[in-house]
Amino acid sequence: MSSWTAFRAIVAKDMKTYYLKPPNISWGLIFPFAWMLMFYLRSRTPLDIRELLPGVVAMSILFGTTSMLAVTITFERRSRSFERLLLAPLELSLLMLAKTGGAILFGMLNAFVPIVVAAFVVDLSGVLWPAVIGSVLLIAATSTFLGLFISVAVHEVFEAQTFSNFFRFPMLFLCGLFIPISALPVFLRPLSFILPLTYGVDILKGAINDTGTLPLWVSFPVLLLFAAGLFLFSLRNIKRKWVL
Amino acid sequence: MADIDRQMAKPPEEPSWPKRADGELRRQDQLLKAVDLVKRFEGVTAVDGASFSVRRGEIFGFLGPNGAGKTTTINLLTGLARPSSGTMYLEGRDYTAHPKRAQALMGIVPDESNLYDELDGFGNLNFCAALYGIEKTERKARTRALLEQFGLKQAGKRPFKAYSKGMKRKLTIAAGIIHRPKILFLDEPTTGIDVASARQIRTLIGQLNRRGTTVFLTTHYIEEAERLCHRIAFIVEGRLVRIGSLEQLMKEHQQETVLELSVDQAGKALAEQLQRRFPGYTVRRPDERHLRLVSDGSIELLPLLEAVSGGGAEVSEARLIRPTLEEVFVRVTGIESALMRQEREGKKK
Numbered sequence: 001m002s003s004w005t006a007f008r009a010i011v012a013k014d015m016k017t018y019y020l021k022p023p024n025i026s027w028g029l030i031f032p033f034a035w036m037l038m039f040y041l042r043s044r045t046p047l048d049i050r051e052l053l054p055g056v057v058a059m060s061i062l063f064g065t066t067s068m069l070a071v072t073i074t075f076e077r078r079s080r081s082f083e084r085l086l087l088a089p090l091e092l093s094l095l096m097l098a099k100t101g102g103a104i105l106f107g108m109l110n111a112f113v114p115i116v117v118a119a120f121v122v123d124l125s126g127v128l129w130p131a132v133i134g135s136v137l138l139i140a141a142t143s144t145f146l147g148l149f150i151s152v153a154v155h156e157v158f159e160a161q162t163f164s165n166f167f168r169f170p171m172l173f174l175c176g177l178f179i180p181i182s183a184l185p186v187f188l189r190p191l192s193f194i195l196p197l198t199y200g201v202d203i204l205k206g207a208i209n210d211t212g213t214l215p216l217w218v219s220f221p222v223l224l225l226f227a228a229g230l231f232l233f234s235l236r237n238i239k240r241k242w243v244l
Numbered sequence: 245m246a247d248i249d250r251q252m253a254k255p256p257e258e259p260s261w262p263k264r265a266d267g268e269l270r271r272q273d274q275l276l277k278a279v280d281l282v283k284r285f286e287g288v289t290a291v292d293g294a295s296f297s298v299r300r301g302e303i304f305g306f307l308g309p310n311g312a313g314k315t316t317t318i319n320l321l322t323g324l325a326r327p328s329s330g331t332m333y334l335e336g337r338d339y340t341a342h343p344k345r346a347q348a349l350m351g352i353v354p355d356e357s358n359l360y361d362e363l364d365g366f367g368n369l370n371f372c373a374a375l376y377g378i379e380k381t382e383r384k385a386r387t388r389a390l391l392e393q394f395g396l397k398q399a400g401k402r403p404f405k406a407y408s409k410g411m412k413r414k415l416t417i418a419a420g421i422i423h424r425p426k427i428l429f430l431d432e433p434t435t436g437i438d439v440a441s442a443r444q445i446r447t448l449i450g451q452l453n454r455r456g457t458t459v460f461l462t463t464h465y466i467e468e469a470e471r472l473c474h475r476i477a478f479i480v481e482g483r484l485v486r487i488g489s490l491e492q493l494m495k496e497h498q499q500e501t502v503l504e505l506s507v508d509q510a511g512k513a514l515a516e517q518l519q520r521r522f523p524g525y526t527v528r529r530p531d532e533r534h535l536r537l538v539s540d541g542s543i544e545l546l547p548l549l550e551a552v553s554g555g556g557a558e559v560s561e562a563r564l565i566r567p568t569l570e571e572v573f574v575r576v577t578g579i580e581s582a583l584m585r586q587e588r589e590g591k592k593k
Contacts, residue, residue, distance in 0.1 A: 002377040002379070003377065005374055005377045005378070005379060006374055006375045006376070006377055008374075009371055009374030009375065010375075013360075013363070013371055017360065017362040017363065079358070079361070080354065080356060080358040081358050081359065081360050083324065083354065083358050084358050084359070084372070084375070084419075085375070086323075086324060087322055087323065087324060087347055087350075087352050088347065088375035088376065089344050089345065089347040089348035089376065089377075090344070090375065091344060
């Protein structure tokens with residue numbers, strides 16, 4: 001039996017039935033495009049767009065993955081089709097990697113929409129692409145695993161949506177996207193450093209504009225730790241809550 | 245998968261394999277075995293020390309009212325729930341702690357169809373086959389064959405959500421066997437569907453079994469268990485109260501031999517004449533066409549027929565009246581079958 005066959009089938013099914021549906025594609029395209037347009041209209045020079053690009057990329061991933069995964073898994077659990085996956089002879093860790101794989105890919109596709117749009121407007125030379133790709137992958141993974149964590153905690157689809165926003169919006173304001181962390185009140189700053197998005201945004205800022213505040217050798221491992229931690233914690237909860 | 249292979253440790257010598265009435269049951273005849281299975285949920289014992297074995301090639305029925313622990317037992321056996329205590333063996337290997345390898349050998353059809361509404365019939369079967377690692381060409385061939393076998397070829401491209409309940413159930417059974425499991429678990433397979441579909445599904449179950457699939461079936465349809473199952477376990481409030489073949493269960497509860505004769509004229513005089521001639525039997529006359537003879541032992545047919553004929557009547561039929569499974573179930577469990585019927589109707593609605 002090839003676990004890889006099952007893995008590929010799960011990712012392909014999720015991409016086909018959930019992520020690559022017209023409403024999601026349009027959401028994936030319109031959302032980052034709208035952000036870009038909004039910032040473009042507010043900005044005075046093309047340089048501003050390059051400065052704003054890390055934030056828009058990070059938001060596109062965060063909003064494209066977190067609630068999407070939480071909603072699809074909650075929906076499958078409600079319809080009991082998730083049981084079919086739990087009954088398949090596939091290790092739980094591999095199964096959940098397959099379930100989250102589609103969302104991670106979708107998040108990465110979302111991330112490159114603003115980058116492609118920006119490429120037509122500003123000069124993107126000098127961008128450290130390996131770091132951009134690495135951070136996009138890790139932000140997509142942490143956001144997706146956050147969605148997984150949420151899906152284990154809720155029972156209803158609407159709860160998944162609400163709970164996702166509960167995490168996402170504070171994260172947006174505390175990760176240094178709109179307000180630099182150094183400008184935040186002192187008591188809020190520690191909070192920023194326990195959010196994965198802070199490190200992802202910092203890598204993107206460094207890779208695109210060379211304005212990162214943390215060295216890459218700190219941000220990448222921390223982001224990796226967040227991804228692994230969220231995944232393993234969710235896995236533990238799934239074993240405890242879903243396999244009774 | 246190598247890790248899982250290592251985890252599926254072979255049990256040590258097992259002197260405790262159950263024995264059959266007709267001699268020792270060979271170990272290789274046992275496909276599935278549960279020993280003292282217990283499942284507790286927050287103080288409630290859903291399954292209470294269930295021990296049983298399922299033989300290769302049989303249809304093993306789990307019969308009991310709603311809430312008896314049938315679905316919980318299936319969840320335990322299939323790895324969807326963890327037992328509080330007890331051991332489970334498949335093909336002689338203990339899989340209690342690591343059910344994943346065992347799941348490759350199991351097909352599971354839950355009481356409600358759990359396929360994907362968004363996929364069509366073909367897509368659903370193809371996806372289920374992929375979950376068991378079957379490669380593309382093979383799974384397409386199996387999908388086509390199963391759609392044909394289950395009479396769903398025309399509906400193969402229709403979305404699952406557009407299927408009728410009966411079609412959904414059939415496709416769910418097809419999904420359960422696409423990887424050719426050694427044992428198929430069917431949880432209430434005919435509940436909530438129309439009579440014609442239920443009949444088709446019973447026929448399909450019979451066909452699958454004749455082709456070699458071992459079936460573990462839960463039902464609260466007594467007639468269904470009677471018609472399909474080789475052996476039946478009665479489960480009440482999480483406890484197995486009796487296990488046996490239909491014959492064994494009937495025999496245990498046949499306290500007397502009842503012979504019914506259909507005659508052209510069963511007059512009072514004939515009944516009295518027979519009673520005098522055969523004082524060891526009790527002769528009853530339920531109506532003017534039938535005589536019923538009841539005995540604690542056996543009844544000899546030939547002298548009886550001669551006596552009836554000597555009394556001027558003609559016998560057209562003689563048949564032994566056996567207790568029905570329903571009567572046996574009521575006697576063993578104390579649960580009225582009417583209650584089971586009510587529950588069944590309730591579930592249908």
